[in-house]
Amino acid sequence: MEFEAFKNTIMDLVSKEVEDRGLEGISMKLTTVESPDGMTDRLMVSVDDSKMSMAFRLKEIYQSVEDGEDIDHAVYKMVNTIEDNISFVKEKEQDVKSFISDYEKVKDNTYLRLIPGDSPILKSTPHRMIEDMALVVNVHLDSFSDEHGKSCVVVTKPLMEMYGVDETQLFADAEKNSLANEPIVFKPLLDMVKDLISKDEIPNPEDVGIVTYIATNASGFQGAAVAGYPDFCEKAAEAIGGSFYMLPSSVHEFILIKDDGTPKAKDLNRMIKNVNETVLEPRDVLSAQCYHYDAKAKVLETGLNYAQRTQQRKGGAR
């Protein structure tokens, strides 16, 4: 089934299931939403006249069905989510509204977040570019998060104006909270994988002479933001022992590879593209290219720029 047809089919099936279960006050519509990871097709589900809605990502559900999940099972899970959250939406809307609209309440809960630099939200969001990625400010709604994940809101320009703070203050507060509560963590890649996967044999890049570290934050949640912390590159160079490549493995972390002098950018970019396409959820993708930090010159740039620059230097030296 084509995606366009799927969207209407799934909405019809969800509507029918909602009706069969006798859930009242539910309305839904298909829409496209500007999200940090791009334009996303959503099924928006509202309860009575609440302004807060549940927004299902239809591409992910479509992909799951294409990969073999029974569509009735997908619908069953969606309506379970709706049923579980009806009272939450009705009861918590005012709490969310009163929290998110008051900077005095929000300011200790803002954090830096790194998102793709071509995100559609950037035109209306205060941001700072790091190469082709963008640093934005995220509000964590800890009271509305659980062990499965966190509820967040990106601070847009209208929201910032409502807070009555300027961009400098907004980023300064988010940086302060990030440094205090989500400090940088450097950890060898192998150790990190061992912590996450119980498997007897885990491939170790060091066996082929590649020194790899993970750079993330203390919680590992949206940890790629550490690239926007003060002196991140200098600290990373110290941890890994010199110049390095940075692979944007996801919005949650970077993989650092010590630069052994062998040109790598094209191969690394191919690898990143493959992993992005075969393993990552679209919402976790940060970028499709590697970066390089020259510890001596103190320059961070894309891996391809670095390759071009060193190539030119070699050409000029002949």
Added chain:
Amino acid sequence: MESDVITMPNPEFITNKNNGVRLFAYASALSGKEGGASASKGGSGITGLRNELEKTKLDV
């Protein structure tokens, strides 16, 4: 009302649930365990990884 749009943004619910899988993918690719070539030697080593990952999706 415009102010409702401003003051009532829909919170996003974000998870970090398959970090083991993607880091395993990179560890495999970088060490050349899949595809038989390391990144530094001109190959991504990611080919065929999908099947391997199916066995290791313990954290998904």
